[in-house]
Amino acid sequence: MAWRGFRGxxxxxxxxxxxxxxxxxxxxxxxxxxxxxxxxxxxxxxRSGAFVGGRWLEGQAxxxxxxPATGLELSRVADxxxxxxxxxxxxxxxxxxxxxxxxxxxxxxxxxxxxDLMIENKDSLARIITAENGKPLKEAQGEIxxxxxxxxxxxxxxxxxxxxxxxSSAKDRRxxxxxxxxxxxxxxxxxxxxxxxxxxxxxAALAAGCTVVVKPAxxxxxxxxxxxxxxxxxxxxxxxxxxxxxxxxxxxAVGEVLCTDPLVSKISFTGSTATGKILLRxxxxxxxxxxMELGGHxxxxxxxxxxxxxxxTGALMSKYRNSGQTCVCTNRFLVQKGIxxxxxxxxxxxxxxxxxxxxxxxxxxTQGPLINExxxxxxxxxxxxxxxxxASIIAGGKRHSxxxxxxxxxxxxxxxxxxxxxxxxxxxxxxxxxxxxxxxxALAIANSANVGLAGYFYSQDPAQIWRVAEQLEVxxxxxxxxxxxxxxxxxxxxxxxxxxxEGSKYGxxxxxxxxxxxxxxxx
Ligand code: ADP
Numbered sequence: 334m335a336w337r338g339f340r341g342x343x344x345x346x347x348x349x350x351x352x353x354x355x356x357x358x359x360x361x362x363x364x365x366x367x368x369x370x371x372x373x374x375x376x377x378x379x380r381s382g383a384f385v386g387g388r389w390l391e392g393q394a395x396x397x398x399x400x401p402a403t404g405l406e407l408s409r410v411a412d413x414x415x416x417x418x419x420x421x422x423x424x425x426x427x428x429x430x431x432x433x434x435x436x437x438x439x440x441x442x443x444x445x446x447x448x449d450l451m452i453e454n455k456d457s458l459a460r461i462i463t464a465e466n467g468k469p470l471k472e473a474q475g476e477i478x479x480x481x482x483x484x485x486x487x488x489x490x491x492x493x494x495x496x497x498x499x500x501s502s503a504k505d506r507r508x509x510x511x512x513x514x515x516x517x518x519x520x521x522x523x524x525x526x527x528x529x530x531x532x533x534x535x536x537a538a539l540a541a542g543c544t545v546v547v548k549p550a551x552x553x554x555x556x557x558x559x560x561x562x563x564x565x566x567x568x569x570x571x572x573x574x575x576x577x578x579x580x581x582x583x584x585x586a587v588g589e590v591l592c593t594d595p596l597v598s599k600i601s602f603t604g605s606t607a608t609g610k611i612l613l614r615x616x617x618x619x620x621x622x623x624x625m626e627l628g629g630h631x632x633x634x635x636x637x638x639x640x641x642x643x644x645x646t647g648a649l650m651s652k653y654r655n656s657g658q659t660c661v662c663t664n665r666f667l668v669q670k671g672i673x674x675x676x677x678x679x680x681x682x683x684x685x686x687x688x689x690x691x692x693x694x695x696x697x698x699t700q701g702p703l704i705n706e707x708x709x710x711x712x713x714x715x716x717x718x719x720x721x722x723x724a725s726i727i728a729g730g731k732r733h734s735x736x737x738x739x740x741x742x743x744x745x746x747x748x749x750x751x752x753x754x755x756x757x758x759x760x761x762x763x764x765x766x767x768x769x770x771x772x773x774x775a776l777a778i779a780n781s782a783n784v785g786l787a788g789y790f791y792s793q794d795p796a797q798i799w800r801v802a803e804q805l806e807v808x809x810x811x812x813x814x815x816x817x818x819x820x821x822x823x824x825x826x827x828x829x830x831x832x833x834x835e836g837s838k839y840g841x842x843x844x845x846x847x848x849x850x851x852x853x854x855x856x
Contacts, residue, residue, distance in 0.1 A: 374457040380558035383411045383578060386424035387571020390417065396580035398555060401467040401702045401738050402692045410554045413577040418546070418590035421575040425517045425544040426596040428572025433514045433542040437491040444488035444539055446567035451481040451560075458559055462527050463693040465553045467701040467738070468655050470693055480529035482820040483836065487536035490841050494541065509850040514542030515622055516598030518844060519591035521612070523604045524704055525658045527553035531560060533824070533835045534601045534624075535574060541844035543599065546575045548587055550604075552704055554578035585611075592616050599844060602626070603660075606784065606829050624833035624843045626660070626825060628758045629786030632779035633663035633815070634801070636772070637671035639791035640813070645679045647815030648764070649687055651789055653742055654816070656700050657762040658708070660830075661787035661809065661818065665748070665755050666766045667775045673768045677746055680764070681727050688742045690733050702738035703761055709740055712761035715754040716743060719765060724748045729762070750778055758784075772797065780806045786826035789815060808834075 382389040395409035411417075432440070451458060455477045462473035497510035518538045522530040531547055538545050549557035557576050564574045579587045588608075592600050592615035602612050603626040616623050633651055635644045651663040668676050691698035703709050709732060716730055729743030740762055748755055748765040755765060755778075769775045779788060788807035792798050802810050808826040811817045818824060818836075825834040833843045 374460050375454075378454060378457050378461070378559045378562055379408065379555065380562050381408050381410045382558075383413050383417055383421070384558065384561035384565070384574070384576045385417065385421045385572075386428075386575065387565065393417075396551065398465055398552070400464055401552070401704050402736055404737070407464055408555060410558070410578045412583055413548075413579045413587060414583050415586045415590050417577050418548075418587045419594060421546040421577045422517060422519070422590065422594045422596050424572040425546050425575055428570060429514075429517060429544045432539075432544050432570060432573050435542070437494060437540070437542075440540060440542065441488040441491040443567055443569050444484045444491065444536060447564050447569060448481045448484035448488060450563040450567050451477065451484065454559075454563065455481070458528065458556065460694075461555050461559055462553075463701075465555050466524060466527050467693050467704065469698045469701055472655060473693070476526055476529050479818070479820070480526075480532045483529070483532040483536040486820045486836070487540035487841065490537075490838065491540035493838075494841065494845065503853075505854060505856045507852040507855060509852060511848040511850060512845045513848055515844055515846050516543060517596055518543045518545045518599040518601060519597050520545050520547045521588060521591065521600070521602045521604065522547065522549050522557070524550035524552035525655060525660075527556035528560065530603045531557055533840070534603075537835065537840040538599075538601070538844045539569070539573065541841050543844045544573045544575075546577060546591060546597075548577055548579065548584070548591060551579065551581045551584065588612060589615055592621065593618055595619060597621060599623070601833075601843065609831065622843070624835070625831035626833075626835060627786075627829060627831040628784055629660045629662075629807075629826060629830055630664045630756075630758050630782040630784050631661055631787045631789065631807070632665055632667055632775075632782075632805075634667045634775050634779060634788075634790035634792075635669060635672060635676055636775075636790065636792040636794070636797060637669045638794045638797065639672060640793060641672060641675055641679060643813060644676065644791040645683050647789065647791065647811070647813070648680055649683055649815070651811070651815030652764045653684075653688060653700065653762055656703055656740070656742075658704065658760050660758075660760075662760075663764070663789060663815075664758050665778075666764055667769050667778055668766055669775070670768050670770055673766075677727060677744075677766060680766075681744055684728050684742055684744060690735055690739055690741070700739075700742055700762060702736060703740055705738060708761055709738055712740055712743070712759055712763050715752075715759050715761075715763055715765075716745065718753040719745050719748055722749065722752050724752065724765070750781070756782075772801065776801065776804050780804070782806075783828055784826065784830040785828040786830040787811065787817065789817075 382391040459473035693701040729741030733739035789811035823834040823837040
């Protein structure tokens with residue numbers, strides 16, 4: 334494939350992806366083809382080394398980071414191992430004492446500066462996300478604002494870590510409660526929100542007075558490293574924010590250090606339930622505090638009383654943003670029989686009208702690539718299994734010829750609870766529709782999952798709204814809303830979807846210890 338003779342700031346040909354031929358396709362392509370490119374990202378924001386103790390560690394083994402839309406190599410990034418993980422933990426530990434003792438106002442001011450630098454560089458940061466993750470540039474821009482909002486929020490929350498004075502039953506005592514940072518927090522993040530999954534944790538940790546070591550996902554380390562550059566420029570002291578990227582091959586060894594090193598007090602992970610369980614087992618050995626934001630299997634229930642058009646709009650947003658690759662994306666639609674056929678028809682029409690496949694840099698693209706081939710294989714497996722058991726393909730159903738990681742947005746009807754797509758998370762652009770009869774039946778299906786992150790339903794019956802909201806076994810409920818995440822809302826799940834909450838006024842508690850102080854002898 335021919336390049337247009339342009340080499341990027343790292344000496345890599347990645348500022349202008351090659352023009353792609355637009356094929357005549359059954360799915361729809363976005364209006365302009367890939368001429369836009371990564372654009373003017375300043376070279377200093379494109380880092381490739383590990384960031385430990387305020388220094389960039391270059392010159393070690395490296396692994397390739399690829400654009401999932403084109404398969405082209407974007408960069409080669411430091412491939413850290415157990416030794417670098419230990420070094421980073423030590424650096425975080427050593428920086429911890431001073432950072433923990435800084436006033437909340439000082440910590441908040443630095444977080445605020447970091448936020449401001451993110452906003453100043455928001456277009457470049459968004460372009461980095463689109464390049465390494467594939468999501469449409471508009472969504473990436475939205476992610477940067479969302480991501481920065483956690484630094485801003487926790488900059489403010491730092492000053493609201495209140496203790497308590499509890500009335501004592503003994504006259505000669507006073508009972509005080511102090512809140513103190515837990516210590517070094519290690520943070521392992523996924524690729525689907527390469528920036529926001531970091532700041533949602535790191536903002537809270539730093540505000541509380543903790544120092545951190547971040548291991549970003551192997552697919553998307555560039556956003557984490559760009560954040561390190563900005564943290565450094567904001568004046569966050571050396572050792573407070575450390576980043577150790579690594580390849581998938583090194584993830585287990587690095588993860589083990591981050592979860593077992595005695596200098597680490599807290600682990601915060603976002604990713605699959607399977608990996609979360611491994612980390613929990615590691616954490617047990619030294620009884621570390623843990624926050625886990627794991628997989629979901631979000632139901633989206635459309636009751637007969639729903640406003641059909643609003644339900645269709647919510648369904649599209651909830652299912653297809655980030656090409657279905659978020660843990661709160663709807664994974665199964667449950668549609669009551671009275672409204673079922675009309676919903677299927679309108680949903681299919683809206684998909685045709687609103688969804689455009691293409692390179693994330695192309696204007697008008699709403700559906701970028703899936704992150705990798707493994708993700709494509711999973712959706713294929715789910716569709717094959719469903720169709721072999723009697724499901725009907727209403728739209729999509731196969732890979733898109735735009736590129737090997739592209740998959741057509743797919744709608745399946747006649748889905749039953751015995752099918753794989755109704756039992757586990759697809760993490761892709763597949764909408765399976767299950768028809769149900771009664772509210773009890775819908776709740777039984779929705780709650781049959783062993784995970785419970787987000788759940789959505791559309792109804793205009795107030796009594797039903799309360800009944801269903803209270804009975805859904807999930808951590809977050811969208812009532813007549815398809816997207817619920819925001820900085821001020823507690824994000825997290827029940828059952829095997831995880832432990833703890835992020836964002837909101839609760840998020841900082843994950844990084845604080847309660848210390849009870851009994852002040853006696855006060856006769
Ligand atoms: P996915 O399958 O979508 O990549 P994972 O849960 O495997 O989801 O990955 C989320 C994060 O967990 C990534 O940063 C990945 O590198 C990391 N990871 C995967 N396996 C391990 C492991 N055994 N120990 C520590 N981290 C891991």
